[in-house]
Amino acid sequence: MTGEENLNPFAVAMAQFDRAACYLDLDDGLRELLKTPKRQLIVSIPVKMDDGGLRVFEGYRVQHNVARGPGKGGIRYHPDVTLDEVKALAMWMTWKCATVNLPYGGAKGGVRVNPKELSRGELERLTRRYATEIAPLIGPDRDIPAPDVYTDAQTMAWIMDTISMFKGHTELGVVTGKPVELGGSHGRQEATARGCQFVIREACRMLGLPLTGATVAVQGFGNAGSNVARFLHEDGARIIALSDSKGGIYNPHGIDPEAALEHKARTGALHGLPDTEAITNEELLELPCDILVPAALENQITRRNADRVRARLIAEAANGPTTPAADDILFERGITVIPDILANAGGVSVSYFEWVQDQYGFFWSEAEVRHHLERIMTRAFHEVRATAERHRVDLRRGAYILAIGRVAEATRVRGIFP
Numbered sequence: 001m002t003g004e005e006n007l008n009p010f011a012v013a014m015a016q017f018d019r020a021a022c023y024l025d026l027d028d029g030l031r032e033l034l035k036t037p038k039r040q041l042i043v044s045i046p047v048k049m050d051d052g053g054l055r056v057f058e059g060y061r062v063q064h065n066v067a068r069g070p071g072k073g074g075i076r077y078h079p080d081v082t083l084d085e086v087k088a089l090a091m092w093m094t095w096k097c098a099t100v101n102l103p104y105g106g107a108k109g110g111v112r113v114n115p116k117e118l119s120r121g122e123l124e125r126l127t128r129r130y131a132t133e134i135a136p137l138i139g140p141d142r143d144i145p146a147p148d149v150y151t152d153a154q155t156m157a158w159i160m161d162t163i164s165m166f167k168g169h170t171e172l173g174v175v176t177g178k179p180v181e182l183g184g185s186h187g188r189q190e191a192t193a194r195g196c197q198f199v200i201r202e203a204c205r206m207l208g209l210p211l212t213g214a215t216v217a218v219q220g221f222g223n224a225g226s227n228v229a230r231f232l233h234e235d236g237a238r239i240i241a242l243s244d245s246k247g248g249i250y251n252p253h254g255i256d257p258e259a260a261l262e263h264k265a266r267t268g269a270l271h272g273l274p275d276t277e278a279i280t281n282e283e284l285l286e287l288p289c290d291i292l293v294p295a296a297l298e299n300q301i302t303r304r305n306a307d308r309v310r311a312r313l314i315a316e317a318a319n320g321p322t323t324p325a326a327d328d329i330l331f332e333r334g335i336t337v338i339p340d341i342l343a344n345a346g347g348v349s350v351s352y353f354e355w356v357q358d359q360y361g362f363f364w365s366e367a368e369v370r371h372h373l374e375r376i377m378t379r380a381f382h383e384v385r386a387t388a389e390r391h392r393v394d395l396r397r398g399a400y401i402l403a404i405g406r407v408a409e410a411t412r413v414r415g416i417f418p
Contacts, residue, residue, distance in 0.1 A: 005325050007299045009088035015324045017091070020400030023391050026408055034407060037087050039063040043133035045111065047126045050119050057126060059111040061134040063143055064090035067410040070141055071107030072097055072348055074148030074177075075130075075155070077123075081110035085298070089148075092319055093348070096341040098403035100380040102352045107143050109134065115150045127155055131162040138163065140173030140359070146351050147177040149222070149297075153189070157182050173358040176351035185354035187369035188347075193227030194370065195346015196317050198377040199338050200232065200291065203313055206385065207336060212236030214290040215252075217311070219243050219281055221260070221270060224317045224344065225295030229257040237291070241284045242270055245296075248284045249276035285309060294321035301326045309335065316340035322396075331394045339396035341403065342377075342384055349376050 006012070014035060021031055045057040060083050063071040073093040086108045094106025111130055115123055137143050147156055156175040160182060163174045172183035180186060187194070204211045214237045218229045221244040229239050238254045246269045249255065255276060263273045271278050285292065285305060292311035294300050298320035301309060306326035314330070315338045316322060322330070322337060330337055350373055357363045364372075388398025 005303045005323060007302065007323065008084055009082075009298050009320055010084040010091070012298070012320060012323055013088040013091045016396070016400060017404065019324060020397050021404055023393070023397070023401050024405055024408065026404075030408060030411065033411065034065065034404065035091075037062050037064045037090060038066060039137065040083065040087065041134060041137060042083065043130065045126055045129050045133060047122060047129060049122055057111055057113045059109070059130045059133065060086040061109040061137055061143070062086045062090040062107060063137065064106040064108075065094040065407060066105035066107075066143075067407055067414060068098060068105055069103040070105065070139075071137075071143035072102070072104035072146070072351065073106055073108035074146045074347075075109035075111070075151050075159075076148035077111050077113050077115040077150040077155075079112060079114040081112045086110045088298075089319055092341055094407060095400060095403035096345050096348060098406040099341045099384065099399050100345045100349055100376050101406070102348065104144075104348070104352065107145075108148075109145055110148075123155075124158055127158040128162045131159040132166075135163060135166060138174060140171065140355065144173065144351070144355060145175045146347070152223075153177055153179045153184060156184075173355050176354040176358075178354070183354070183358045185350055185357055185369060186364065186366035187373070188350045188354055189223065190227045190231075191350035191369075191373065192224045192317065192344050192347035193231055195349060195373055195377045196224070196228050196293070196315055196343050197231040197235070198346070198374050199343055199381045200313070200315050201235070202378060202381045203315070203336060203338055204291075207313060209290060209312060213238060215240050215288075216291045216293065217241035217284050217287050217289045218293045218295055218317075219248070219284050219300065219321075220294065220296030220318060221264065222295065224347075225293065226257065226261055228293050228295060228315075228317055229260070232291070232293075233257050240289060241279065241287055243279070243281045243284050243296075244270050247271050248279040248281055249273050250279045250284070250287070251276045287311075291315065294318050296321070299323060301330075303329065306330055307333070311335060314338065316343045319344065327394060327396055337394060337396060338381075339399050342380060342395070342399050345380065346373055346377060349373055
């Protein structure tokens with residue numbers, strides 16, 4: 001392979017689509033329709049700052065495809081958010097929902113902002129104005145946002161309240177990932193990590209890799225990464241490396257994720273945890289380990305470093321951490337990758353449960369949520385595996401073939417209006 005690798009997230013998403021669509025009997029028009037975002041909204045968000053000044057931020061909401069149901073996808077606050085990134089994330093949501101067979105299409109939102117630089121009051125005003133600007137697109141039967149990078153249950157509560165003020169009544173189902181006190185679901189906070197745990201268990205059985213005693217490295221120590229580390233530790237795995245945006249820590253004898261969480265809460269970072277040595281995020285990806293969990297941002301495993309990855313199994317808790325060129329290298333080397341549209345689909349699955357509960361006003365226990373989540377994730381893993389084996393491809397292409405086929409069939413059955 002020669003030339004520079006295109007790391008634009010939307011270009012990566014399009015390439016992943018093309019690599020799988022060739023296995024399906026799709027005409028050119030349908031392929032073009034499935035690749036093209038349905039709606040793209042760019043909004044200006046003026047915010048009154050605490051010092052009396054005014055700042056204007058840029059926000060986005062993209063609906064990629066709604067053939068199978070309302071749009072579904074998170075909202076992220078990050079200084080590097082771009083429209084192309086949001087388009088890619090919306091496209092990945094389409095395939096993710098179809099992979100686990102939820103009645104949703106794909107959408108995504110984002111605001112280009114560093115939330116760490118804003119006060120709580122400034123974040124609330126930004127969130128409420130952003131919700132106002134995207135209000136024409138969202139609703140429980142149209143497009144349902146959720147938390148993502150640097151947003152949380154409080155963010156969703158502000159959005160739900162803002163939309164409810166316009167409607168004149170409480171609109172619980174307009175977002176998911178809300179506090180339990182406001183129509184949220186038990187188990188939603190840990191859902192992405194719990195789903196990842198379930199598919200890692202299935203993959204380990206497939207590979208003949210005992211999870212008890214397996215060595216694990218987790219890149220990214222936010223909600224997904226920290227909980228994956230905690231759950232795998234409870235399963236008997238040995239967590240040898242963790243990292244956050246400021247760097248990583250390593251101990252081949254094992255790290256207690258609870259101690260790491262307490263240290264980060266106290267100091268603001270992982271580095272400095274006793275009995276660990278400092279490593280970079282890049283070094284973590286190349287450590288000898290059984291299981292690698294990228295749980296940070298896109299484009300972490302690329303053509304540049306894929307030949308140095310030494311894990312047996314990669315579970316993508318983040319969206320888009322591995323590029324198509326890296327996929328080829330890893331597949332040739334016999335490294336199994338559980339793709340993001342399967343590995344981190346636990347979040348959207350429990351969001352679906354929350355939406356159903358809000359629609360009916362009937363709420364489930366955490367045990368019920370976990371039972372249904374394990375059923376969905378386990379079934380989806382084996383469907384993806386069977387598709388991959390049938391076409392003799394890796395799990396990512398298997399997941400995409402399965403998902404694209406489902407969305408294509410829904411599109412064919414619905415037809416094109418008018």
